[in-house]
């Protein structure tokens with residue numbers, strides 16, 4: 001029945017959840033670009049785990065609570081947003097859609113959420129700033145040419161970005177084997193126009209990997225956070241924390257927030273799934289600074305689980321890129337709306353009218369004692 005209706009074109013192939021956008025993107029994009037967006041490091045064990053670890057967490061719903069009004073709004077570093085779902089920094093949006101990060105930023109503005117612009121964006125800091133009134137953070141890599149990184153942080157501050165997100169898990173690029181096989185190009189990094197040459201000599205493998213490894217400063221250390229502080233007055237978040245040891249160091253270094261992230265499983269394969277280490281980090285931080293999480297968030301129930309385990313908000317990476325590739329700005333809007341709608345229904349069905357009502361006791365992880373052996 002389904003098949004015959006589908007073949008007659010009577011059933012819609014419109015996406016009904018964010019996972020549906022992945023296949024639409026695959027059909028639209030050249031293989032090299034799709035693989036770049038979708039792929040992870042080496043055997044992609046962590047890539048699968050980022051999703052599967054969410055599936056091992058169950059929700060403990062409460063009933064007979066007034067859920068006739070659901071309020072998903074929350075505040076991140078003083079910025080009020082409609083729901084705790086932010087746009088993660090991801091490179092090279094113009095490979096997905098010709099308007100690139102400007103389209104993504106407009107979609108973030110429409111969803112009343114925060115867009116984190118990647119250092120490796122294909123639209124400039126200034127172009128994105130002028131395209132919409134979304135609250136924007138700027139993600140920073142530290143290059144060997146530290147003057148360039150400092151300059152970009154200052155440009156971001158001048159153009160109204162509200163925080164710097166320092167990505168700490170990329171002293172060099174992870175081995176993304178699909179990119180190596182495809183001889184991935186190095187997409188243009190618009191912010192570097194006029195600042196440095198892009199040329200890399202790489203006949204073999206991923207040009208992007210070669211470029212990254214030539215430019216990134218692998219000597220970066222905790223002590224350098226002080227240097228970064230001296231270059232900007234914006235709050236600094238550290239992205240890429242996965243252990244309580246590093247969470248404690250981040251607090252000691254005086255940063256303003258932590259993003260628990262394994263870079264969408266693109267860096268170290270066999271790094272843990274982010275949701276599996278969130279609580280460890282939250283306990284170490286002891287409420288002193290906000291903790292956010294990304295990696296494998298594909299459902300409103302995933303957002304709910306992350307909040308129950310102590311995250312203030314989550315970031316979405318690939319679904320935004322797939323939405324952009326499939327349907328441009330409208331695709332990103334739909335992705336964000338779908339996740340918000342799913343979070344809303346998850347809150348209603350769990351007896352949580354507001355974000356603050358979501359507590360640790362609303363989830364059961366594999367490490368919690370079972371109340372019953374059945």
Ligand SMILES: Cc1cc2nc3c(=O)[nH]c(=O)nc-3n(C[C@H](O)[C@H](O)[C@H](O)COP(=O)(O)O)c2cc1C
Nearest residue numbers: 037088089090091118167263264294295296317318
């Ligand atoms: C194609 C792609 C490009 C990315 N580029 C960046 C980047 O430039 N800077 C950064 O800090 N993280 C980057 N990330 C990591 C994301 O910020 C985020 O941590 C990750 O995508 C979250 O996992 P998810 O894709 O499963 O949602 C990238 C991820 C992808 C998939």
Ligand SMILES: CCCCCCC(=O)C(=O)O
Nearest residue numbers: 091120141211212263266
């Ligand atoms: C500026 C060179 C490194 C870019 C890394 C982009 C990225 O984070 C990713 O592809 O993942």
